[in-house]
Amino acid sequence: MQRSLRKHERYLKRLSIRWRNEHLEFDGITRDICPEGVFIVSGQSVPPRTIVELEVETKPDHCVRFDGQVAWVNHGQVTHYPPGFGVRFLDLPEEVHHCLSIMCSEEGEDAADCETCARIRSKR
DSSP: OOOOOOSSEEEEEEEEEEESSOOOOEEEEEEEEETTTTEEEOOOOOOTTEEEEEEEEEETTEEEEEEEEEEESSSSTTTTSEEEEEEEEEEHHHHHHHHHHHHHSSSSGGGGGGGHHHHHHHHH
């Protein structure tokens, strides 16, 4: 049995996400997410180690923003994942980490009502 190198379990979450770097900006969806990273479904080629700005929609008209670095790209070599790329979050503020932890928990559907998440969204 192969052991996972991840510290956190990934949760299948289909969230609207906008990602951009100095050359590109795209709207897309997530496949899975955890407090340390996210997989973004995309046909766009983004090289590993690229720094991207991320904006995840936690509720209509409410977003959480943070930065990440592309950790790996799936061009079809991992057959159980769609084309896209995995992003490791960078310098994630504690309150955003808390919000993502709630979104990833079994009670994740209640994240839209989380007081911390509401405070983060109101800073938008």
